Amino acid sequence: MSTNNETRKRSVCPRVSRRVSRVSRVSGRRGSALLAVLWVSAALAAIAFSLSNTVRGETDRTSNNVDGLRCYYLAQGAIWRTADEMLWSVQTPNSPKVKRGAPFVDYRFPSGLVHVEIIPETAKLNVNSAPPEELYRLGVALGLDAAKARQIALAIVAQRTPKPAAVPVDLSARSSFQARPASFEEIEELLLVPGITPDIFYGTYTPADPETDGQGPRLIPHPGLADCLSVFGSQDRFDVNTASPAVLLAIGVSPQVVSSLIERRRTEPFTEQQFARLLIARSRIQEALSAADQRAS
Numbered sequence: 001m002s003t004n005n006e007t008r009k010r011s012v013c014p015r016v017s018r019r020v021s022r023v024s025r026v027s028g029r030r031g032s033a034l035l036a037v038l039w040v041s042a043a044l045a046a047i048a049f050s051l052s053n054t055v056r057g058e059t060d061r062t063s064n065n066v067d068g069l070r071c072y073y074l075a076q077g078a079i080w081r082t083a084d085e086m087l088w089s090v091q092t093p094n095s096p097k098v099k100r101g102a103p104f105v106d107y108r109f110p111s112g113l114v115h116v117e118i119i120p121e122t123a124k125l126n127v128n129s130a131p132p133e134e135l136y137r138l139g140v141a142l143g144l145d146a147a148k149a150r151q152i153a154l155a156i157v158a159q160r161t162p163k164p165a166a167v168p169v170d171l172s173a174r175s176s177f178q179a180r181p182a183s184f185e186e187i188e189e190l191l192l193v194p195g196i197t198p199d200i201f202y203g204t205y206t207p208a209d210p211e212t213d214g215q216g217p218r219l220i221p222h223p224g225l226a227d228c229l230s231v232f233g234s235q236d237r238f239d240v241n242t243a244s245p246a247v248l249l250a251i252g253v254s255p256q257v258v259s260s261l262i263e264r265r266r267t268e269p270f271t272e273q274q275f276a277r278l279l280i281a282r283s284r285i286q287e288a289l290s291a292a293d294q295r296a297s
Contacts, residue, residue, distance in 0.1 A: 070111055078107050078114035086118075101241040101269035119227075123242040125250060126233035127190070132157050138228055138250035148195065155193045160184055183194045184231050201225050241269045 082105050085097035094101075098105055107114045125134060132153045139149025160183050190196050203224030210217060228247050238251060240261060248258045264270065 027179040068219050074109060074112050077109070078105075078116050081107065082116045082118070099269060101239070102266060103242045103269070117242075119242050120239055121230050121232040121246070122234040122237065122239040123247065124228055124230040124233040125247060127156065127187065127229040128160055128233055130229070130233075130250075134250045135253075137252075138225075138246055141246035142200070142224065142228070143222060144200070151194070152195045152200070155195050156190070159189075159193050186224055186231060189232055190225055190229070196225065199224070203227060241265050 066168035082098065085105070089096035089098045089100070103118055105116045105118065107116065125138065130138075135156055138150050139152050140146060144152070162183075179270065184190070191201055192196070201224050203226070204222050205219040206222065208218050208220050223244055223246060228244055228250070238247065240248070245258050245262060248261065253261075261270070
């Protein structure tokens, strides 16, 4: 009996060991499969995340391109419409589409609003005839310091003044493409004048202070020389309804008069007689204040 029992135990033990080994192999395979599934899931998640970011970026870029294209054609259409209406106003003065002397026109299109500024050449200084003191005051009005404004004014005068052919032109300190001093034919030639940078020529934008501005985040434009000077600019008469404050300050209008003029022309364009009366009234007030100060002293 004991021998039979031992034989049975021996025959059972190999079976149990084989079953245990099979279970361990199966569990190992299952663990490897689970680990492989986890790695594949992580890889698929990373691919899906990358693809979603790519799709989102492309969607935003497409939306920006569509908005830019829409704005471009809105602006182009508004400019053409303004030109047509101004021509209509000249040909039919009894029923003008654009008021004479209007500084801007607003249009409401189905796809957006457009604000068109009308800046004639008579609202700018003539770069070939403006005296140095006006160029200096213009530079100061545009935010340049006094030394830089004086340097640029003298450089513009030197550049536009023709020199005799017998006098050699020293180009060692300038670009090899610098032309001989002569009258400006294009306003972009100011970029060749020493001291004039693209920011000074084209102007810049600065972020508005949300605490003092109160209109939310926006950029404030600062005009440059290209907005105030022209080769076709006026020499003696200026359009006060469209001239920028910097141009008005450059021609000698006091800051108080400029502030009053800007506020007044927002509601209705000035006539020449009204502007003349404004200057006379302001000059009389200044004379009265000066006389009062002299008597007080």
